[in-house]
Amino acid sequence: MTLNAGALFLLPAGNTHLMVLSPTDLIIIILYFVLVLGLGLYLRKFAGTSNDFFMAGRGMTAWIAGLAFISANLGALEMMGYAAATYQYGIIIAHAYWIAAIPAILFLSLVMLPFYHICRTHSVPGYLRLRYGEGARSVSAVSFAIMTVLMSGIDMYSMAIVLKVILGWNIHFSIWISSLTVGTYVMAGGLLSAIFNEVLQFVLIWVGCLVIPVAGLIETGGWNGLVHRINAAYPGQDFTHLWRGLGSATSNPMGVHWTGIVFGWGIAISFGYWTTDFLVVQRVLAAKDLRSAQLGTILGASFKMMVPLIVILPGLLALVVLPFKLFPETMAGIPGVHTYNEALPLMLARYCGPGLLGLGVTALIAGFMSGMAGNVSAFATVWTFDIYQPFIRKNASDQHYLTMGRWCSLLGVALSIGTAYLVMNFSSIIVYAQMLFGFFIVPMFGTVILGMLWKRTTPAAGLWGLIAGILTACGLWLWVKADPSALRYVAFSSHAKDMAENVYRSMWTLIVNLLVTVVVSLFTRPKPDSELKNLVYGLTSLPAGQAIPVLKRPVFWAGVVAAAFVLLNIVFW
Amino acid sequence: MKRMIPIWFFVGCLLSVYGVLILAAGIRDISGGADAGIAMRGLHLQLWWGGALLTLGLIYTVRFWPRRIDNNQSRQPGESVAVPNDSKV
Numbered sequence: 001m002t003l004n005a006g007a008l009f010l011l012p013a014g015n016t017h018l019m020v021l022s023p024t025d026l027i028i029i030i031l032y033f034v035l036v037l038g039l040g041l042y043l044r045k046f047a048g049t050s051n052d053f054f055m056a057g058r059g060m061t062a063w064i065a066g067l068a069f070i071s072a073n074l075g076a077l078e079m080m081g082y083a084a085a086t087y088q089y090g091i092i093i094a095h096a097y098w099i100a101a102i103p104a105i106l107f108l109s110l111v112m113l114p115f116y117h118i119c120r121t122h123s124v125p126g127y128l129r130l131r132y133g134e135g136a137r138s139v140s141a142v143s144f145a146i147m148t149v150l151m152s153g154i155d156m157y158s159m160a161i162v163l164k165v166i167l168g169w170n171i172h173f174s175i176w177i178s179s180l181t182v183g184t185y186v187m188a189g190g191l192l193s194a195i196f197n198e199v200l201q202f203v204l205i206w207v208g209c210l211v212i213p214v215a216g217l218i219e220t221g222g223w224n225g226l227v228h229r230i231n232a233a234y235p236g237q238d239f240t241h242l243w244r245g246l247g248s249a250t251s252n253p254m255g256v257h258w259t260g261i262v263f264g265w266g267i268a269i270s271f272g273y274w275t276t277d278f279l280v281v282q283r284v285l286a287a288k289d290l291r292s293a294q295l296g297t298i299l300g301a302s303f304k305m306m307v308p309l310i311v312i313l314p315g316l317l318a319l320v321v322l323p324f325k326l327f328p329e330t331m332a333g334i335p336g337v338h339t340y341n342e343a344l345p346l347m348l349a350r351y352c353g354p355g356l357l358g359l360g361v362t363a364l365i366a367g368f369m370s371g372m373a374g375n376v377s378a379f380a381t382v383w384t385f386d387i388y389q390p391f392i393r394k395n396a397s398d399q400h401y402l403t404m405g406r407w408c409s410l411l412g413v414a415l416s417i418g419t420a421y422l423v424m425n426f427s428s429i430i431v432y433a434q435m436l437f438g439f440f441i442v443p444m445f446g447t448v449i450l451g452m453l454w455k456r457t458t459p460a461a462g463l464w465g466l467i468a469g470i471l472t473a474c475g476l477w478l479w480v481k482a483d484p485s486a487l488r489y490v491a492f493s494s495h496a497k498d499m500a501e502n503v504y505r506s507m508w509t510l511i512v513n514l515l516v517t518v519v520v521s522l523f524t525r526p527k528p529d530s531e532l533k534n535l536v537y538g539l540t541s542l543p544a545g546q547a548i549p550v551l552k553r554p555v556f557w558a559g560v561v562a563a564a565f566v567l568l569n570i571v572f573w
Numbered sequence: 574m575k576r577m578i579p580i581w582f583f584v585g586c587l588l589s590v591y592g593v594l595i596l597a598a599g600i601r602d603i604s605g606g607a608d609a610g611i612a613m614r615g616l617h618l619q620l621w622w623g624g625a626l627l628t629l630g631l632i633y634t635v636r637f638w639p640r641r642i643d644n645n646q647s648r649q650p651g652e653s654v655a656v657p658n659d660s661k662v
Contacts, residue, residue: 024598028591035587046577064580196580203584207591211622215613321612350612353619355598359591 019166019349025358032362033181036200036369040185040193050401053190054122054381056286064199065287066296070303071198072280072374074205076367077158079311083347084340085499086315087326089254090239091572092246093315094308099266101304102565104274106558108284109297112275114542115452117290118534124278124448125386131451131535132462134390139466141386143440144278145379149412152375153419159368160420166345167361175420178365182372183413186380187406191286194370194377198283201366202303208363209310209344215351216317229320239319242572249493249500256500257492264503268510272442275449279378290543294554301561305568311344318343321350376412380405383412439477442506443469446513450521455536457517458524465517472512476505578639585633592627595619 021029047053060068086093121127125144129137160174185193220226227240238245238252245252246261274280284300287293318326326340338346348360384405393400447466450457479486480501488494491504534540550556599619 022598024594028594031587031590035583039583042578196583199580200584200587203588207588207622207626211618215616215618218616219613351618353598353602353611353614355591355595355619356622359595359622 019345019357019361021167021358021361022354024355025361028355028358029362029365032204032366033177036185036197037181039196039200040188043185043189043192043196047188047190047192047402050384050398050405052192053402053405054377054384055282056191056195058286059288060195060283060286060292060296061288062292062295062299064195064296065284065293066299067202067303068195068198068286069280069283069297070300071202071205071370072283073304074202074307074367075155075371076162076205076364077155077371079205079209079367080162080341080344080364082311083315083318083344084326084342086312087318087340087343089252089499090237091242091312091316092252092254094242094312094572095261095265097304097308097312098242098565098568099261100270101274102301102561103266104270105297105301105304106562107271108275108281109294109301109554110558112449112452113284113293113297114290115535115537115540116281116285117287117293118540118542121285122385123382124276124281124444125382127448127535128451128462129386129390131532132447132457133459135459135463136447136466137386137390139463139470140440140444141382143470145382145387147440148279148375148379148382149415150419152372152379152412152416153423155368155371155375156416157420157423159365162345162364162368175417178369178372179413179417179420182369182376183410186373186376186409186413190380190405190409191282191377194373195283195286197366197373198370201363201370204359204363204366206310208360209314209348211351211356211360212317212344212347213309213313216314216321216347219321220317226316226320230316233320239316240572242569244573249491249495254500255491255493255495255497256503260491260500260503260507264505264507268442268445268506269503271449272445272506272510276444277441278382279374282378282381291548291552291554295552295557298554298557298561301558302564305561305564314347315343318347322346372413372416376409376416379412380408383408439470439473439509442473442509443513446510446517450514450517451536453537454521455529455532455538456521456526458521458526460524461517461520464520465513468516469509469513473505473509476508480505576639579637581633582637582639585630585635585637588626588630589634590630592623592625592630594623596623596627599623 046057049057051057082093082096116124116127119127119130121130123141125137125141128140156175156178159178160169160171163169163174164171185197189196217223217226220229230239243258246256246258249255249257249260284293284297287296324338326338326343326346328340331337331339345364348357352360384401388404388408389396389401443466446469447462450465451462476490480490485494487496487501490496490508491501493500496504529539532539596619599617599622602614602619603617
């Protein structure tokens with residue numbers, strides 16, 4: 001969920017750059033490229049069937065599936081975007097990692113994964129076909145395929161622009177070297193390659209970025225010292241409380257009321273993204289069994305809770321340790337001015353000498369590349385199983401679909417390069433693409449969850465609910481674009497900033513999606529029970545799990561993570 | 574039967590090499606080449622970080638060395654990707 005990431009693209013393309021790499025830093029970066037290419041070529045021999053290529057053989061353990069699940073979300077774009085947003089809005093941005101993630105991930109693990117896993121679907125659009133038929137599957141598959149290519153191109157372009165700004169590298173060089181690398185290793189190993197690289201990325205991001213909070217907290221005298229210095233530097237502004245300023249839209253810098261955070265961000269966006277975005281769900285569908293998938297997801301949730309340490313804390317530290325102020329993106333390009341989006345790279349440059357700097361930059365590159373790889377592998381799967389197989393060539397051999405998947409990975413990379421260059425010429429497209437992402441993902445949640453939990457939901461309702469949700473999201477966005485004063489209706493406040501508008505728009509989208517799905521269901525004919533076996537609650541034999549010791553039960557660990565989530569919200573209230 | 578080398582072995586190797594490189598850069602900085610623009614230089618972060626990465630990398634490299642995995646466990650193709658099993662979650 002890169003709600004603020006669109007702003008990243010407004011980074012200046014000037015001649016100056018923030019960092020100078022030493023030979024040690026360059027060796028560290030080159031070694032990373034060598035390893036990921038070598039891994040891709042090595043994994044090729046393990047991707048001999050379509051199941052290996054698209055679902056990693058469904059052989060992942062909980063640890064691997066969980067780390068890949070959370071890494072698919074932990075991109076460099078998101079890290080830099082949220083560190084920037086923290087500099088602007090304060091610790092309130094940690095909601096992105098807590099209320100806007102943890103409840104949804106636990107819900108996915110305990111409630112939705114059993115259905116995805118038991119029906120043995122290859123993808124989320126695949127589940128929609130089983131539950132609702134071809135109509136809903138087609139809408140979701142086509143919109144998802146477009147989104148993945150767009151997002152991959154955006155990752156590619158943003159990496160190129162960030163490397164240009166930070167290191168002064170040529171944009172075309174960055175685009176081509178990253179796309180060739182990603183194309184090679186995804187084409188060779190498919191989802192297996194993508195997952196291996198996501199695990200590698202996860203480790204690199206932590207070891208590369210953890211140095212900032214460690215050094216920063218020592219410099220500021222620990223958490224209490226940091227809070228004291230922020231309060232002294234910004235009197236009258238609350239940068240260090242999660243909920244205290246959310247009683248009114250005018251009392252916090254984001255212009256959002258707590259209802260927007262809870263219902264818009266915490267339910268509509270969060271549940272839409274974490275439970276129905278195939279990019280992340282595909283990782284846990286690759287687990288070797290249901291319990292591994294559930295435990296992996298819960299493991300991912302526990303790591304997600306810790307990410308603020310390397311994203312939010314650097315943003316807060318930047319408020320007091322940087323010797324200059326950061327400015328909005330509108331001031332980008334003015335000599336000597338640094339913008340919000342440079343917060344994380346500036347903090348890296350502040351504490352990291354030769355070697356450590358290379359490690360930090362490698363972490364960011366790994367984040368971007370693994371974002372591209374995740375999108376390309378998801379694109380290949382959805383294209384092959386949800387578009388090519390049903391509409392273009394049914395009943396071909398497994399080898400044919402495997403070959404199609406490999407070439408489709410390459411096609412995905414080629415389309416991403418095209419998107420990257422398109423974006424380069426029309427930079428505002430990126431901001432719209434981020435919103436389009438929300439337009440298509442949020443309505444999916446209502447359609448999928450009603451389909452899973454209410455057997456009365458009909459195929460027509462699934463299709464029309466999905467379309468109504470998409471139209472609502474687009475319509476609200478256009479309304480505010482055409483008449484900015486409409487914000488007071490859409491977001492309940494004319495003070496609402498972009499992020500506040502996004503969360504409320506998502507809330508309305510979900511409400512309309514649910515209402516239309518329910519109403520259409522009541523007036524149309526449902527599928528017979530015999531066709532809903534293993535797809536709907538009440539008609540699916542869920543594993544009992546009584547024989548498993550308590551410490552190995554997903555529900556126990558979900559409880560532990562939920563308790564930690566509540567505790568964090570109380571501590572930083 | 575194809576046996577897959579666990580990802581943690583590659584992670585261990587990479588961290589070990591990175592640890593050595595960062596440690597060497599830290600030692601070079603102590604002997605006079607440090608960048609004056611770096612904050613908290615007195616902490617000698619490169620030494621600590623390089624040492625920690627090297628230690629962690631070696632632990633993972635040895636723990637997931639391919640021959641050890643082959644000898645200790647009989648896995649099916651595809652399952653051998655993995656590594657710490659569920660019981661450790």
